[in-house]
Amino acid sequence: MDAVDKLGMTAAIEQAKNSYAEGGIPIGSALVYHGSAGEEPRLIATGHNERIQKASATLHGEISALENAGRLKPDVYRKSTIFTTLSPCSMCTGAILLYRIPRVVIGENVNFLGGEDLLRSHGVEVIVLGSEECKSLMAKFIREKPEEWNEDIGEETVA
């Protein structure tokens, strides 16, 4: 794992853990700017799912990181990587496409598989790390709070 990926994924996992500790959905994200070749990578923003903490229907991990980043010039996104502990849902996939973020690094896609194919079909580089740490934290939450998890992905909970 190179310096950019280590910086971004470490921050994303820390966000997921923080969210879990707060009683929230443990999905974290980070946006890292890597500019041109040789430039030092810079952590622009981090975020985590805020459904439970803020009663939010839109602050998924990635949306939260993008929101925390504030207003950026369009070319900043185009030289950045977005990190997420879990495969991005269709909303977060769409946000990545909106801002032409060229690279997405995903902790795991076993507990949920999102818009990876749509990203690839638009030329986005998608890397799935298969992180056991991400998988087990997410699986634990889904076991503990299945209804909250289903709500987060728009699924009805069958009793």
Add this chain to the structure above:
Amino acid sequence: MDAVDKLGMTAAIEQAKNSYAEGGIPIGSALVYHGSAGEEPRLIATGHNERIQKASATLHGEISALENAGRLKPDVYRKSTIFTTLSPCSMCTGAILLYRIPRVVIGENVNFLGGEDLLRSHGVEVIVLGSEECKSLMAKFIREKPEEWNEDIGEETVA
């Protein structure tokens, strides 16, 4: 235009105008629940683009309406229509797909054409009203603040 559409589009256009009056991007949205046949339609939430007002990179009109709606049970979205004064970008398209909102009513798609085909390919009913009021307000904003508009859709402004 039936009662649901009149309720939703009137609210969305009002939001767009309010945003313009605040110096913001004039895109408004509304979520209307229409439940089962015979039920009275209910305006769940409204919202407008908040890029300028809140320095927000994610609060497009539709995301803002969904956020203002708070946490809803998954089946509420499935019996609702989302209204927007402008064709939804890929992020807002993805949010509509996430929550399986079955019907989208769009004021206009001349100033921007978003993910209408992707919505239709997932079975979402998409109605474009071709509203002159929506078109002229949006066109006016784009003329006045092209850089802010480009930022909102991830486009670089060519000097």
